[in-house]
Amino acid sequence: MKIAIFDIGTNSIHMKIVQLYPDLSFEVLDHKKDMTRIGDGSFKSRKLSRQAIKRALKTIERFSKISKLERVRRTVAVATSAVRDAKNGPEFVKAVYKKTGIRVRVISGREEGRLIFLGASSGVARPKEKRMVIDIGGGSAEFVLGDRRRIDMDESLPLGVARLKDRFLKKNPPSKDNLRNLEESIEEKIADVLKMANGKKFSLAGTGGTLINLASMVYEIRESRALRLRGYFELRKKELAKLHRKLVHMSIKRIRKIPGLDKKRADLIIAGSVLVMMLLKQFKKDRIFISDKGIREGLILDLIVKKYLKYKHVKPSLRVQWFGQKPFFSGKIIR
Numbered sequence: 001m002k003i004a005i006f007d008i009g010t011n012s013i014h015m016k017i018v019q020l021y022p023d024l025s026f027e028v029l030d031h032k033k034d035m036t037r038i039g040d041g042s043f044k045s046r047k048l049s050r051q052a053i054k055r056a057l058k059t060i061e062r063f064s065k066i067s068k069l070e071r072v073r074r075t076v077a078v079a080t081s082a083v084r085d086a087k088n089g090p091e092f093v094k095a096v097y098k099k100t101g102i103r104v105r106v107i108s109g110r111e112e113g114r115l116i117f118l119g120a121s122s123g124v125a126r127p128k129e130k131r132m133v134i135d136i137g138g139g140s141a142e143f144v145l146g147d148r149r150r151i152d153m154d155e156s157l158p159l160g161v162a163r164l165k166d167r168f169l170k171k172n173p174p175s176k177d178n179l180r181n182l183e184e185s186i187e188e189k190i191a192d193v194l195k196m197a198n199g200k201k202f203s204l205a206g207t208g209g210t211l212i213n214l215a216s217m218v219y220e221i222r223e224s225r226a227l228r229l230r231g232y233f234e235l236r237k238k239e240l241a242k243l244h245r246k247l248v249h250m251s252i253k254r255i256r257k258i259p260g261l262d263k264k265r266a267d268l269i270i271a272g273s274v275l276v277m278m279l280l281k282q283f284k285k286d287r288i289f290i291s292d293k294g295i296r297e298g299l300i301l302d303l304i305v306k307k308y309l310k311y312k313h314v315k316p317s318l319r320v321q322w323f324g325q326k327p328f329f330s331g332k333i334i335r
Helices: 050-069 081-085 089-100 109-121 161-168 176-189 191-197 209-223 237-247 269-282 295-308
Strands: 002-008 013-020 025-034 074-079 104-106 131-136 141-146 151-157 203-207 232-236 287-291 320-325 328-333
Touching: 002 050, 002 295, 013 050, 013 295, 025 050, 050 089, 074 081, 074 089, 074 295, 081 089, 081 104, 081 109, 089 104, 109 131, 109 141, 109 151, 109 203, 109 295, 131 209, 131 269, 141 191, 151 191, 161 176, 161 269, 176 191, 176 269, 203 209, 203 269, 209 232, 209 237, 209 269, 209 287, 232 237, 237 269, 269 287, 295 328
Parallel strands: 002 074, 074 104, 131 203, 203 287
Antiparallel strands: 002 013, 013 025, 025 328, 131 141, 141 151, 232 287, 320 328
């Protein structure tokens, strides 16, 4: 069965065309992405702007036409933080259906965390070890602690990079006060997560565009070639700190020239760097393992298990053989 997966995030909209097979294998046939920034300016007003809605609808309509040409039999569409938190989120969902016939499911922070953990932790080495998977988006950050058998903690916090940038980084480059206020806010917001994780042994893993871009920048500066992320990349605090010390003193114009960075993220990357440095400090970790998988891969695995195995509830993590490279994965669930 051929399906389309739509992920409507605060910063970007993604679509994957995926072929599913009864033997629990799958293959990504096509992938489209547009950085529409539907959440721009919505955090203070708690409303999606007309311009942002127009951009998002145009992108979803374009992707929908592609999926119809591919003759997909089913479309699964989810929206996360920006649409979830906006007063006019339901109006946007209705507009998408009216334009394209696609029914968008606005998922909770907890469900978002479950799907992220499923995608990022399935098929990894040492599956019995506990790991804290952190997904840094534009509007929120998800913190999920667990292993293959169970999830111990699943928290969604308003720590997305677009939200943090809009609220705290008023100057370009940011002032010392900007940075101090941002750090203090992060420390306050993650206090409960730290308490819940206290005393537990776990490794730190991360996913999402911000973390992948930070890893790419660190790698390309060090190796003078592009990062080809397959599985996990070990981002060490020492290396990130070196990049971070430069970033906080740079203008957006200068940041755009740093190798390894998606230029559309130039205005967000300082907020992301501050957040990751604070997380490493507060969790007392000297590294974070950056995953090339996340919510979209979680959606694929979730759908396969429910369709072909008829399970109502999916395990937190699965045994999966992965092949290929982001975004064109293929793989198979091992029973």
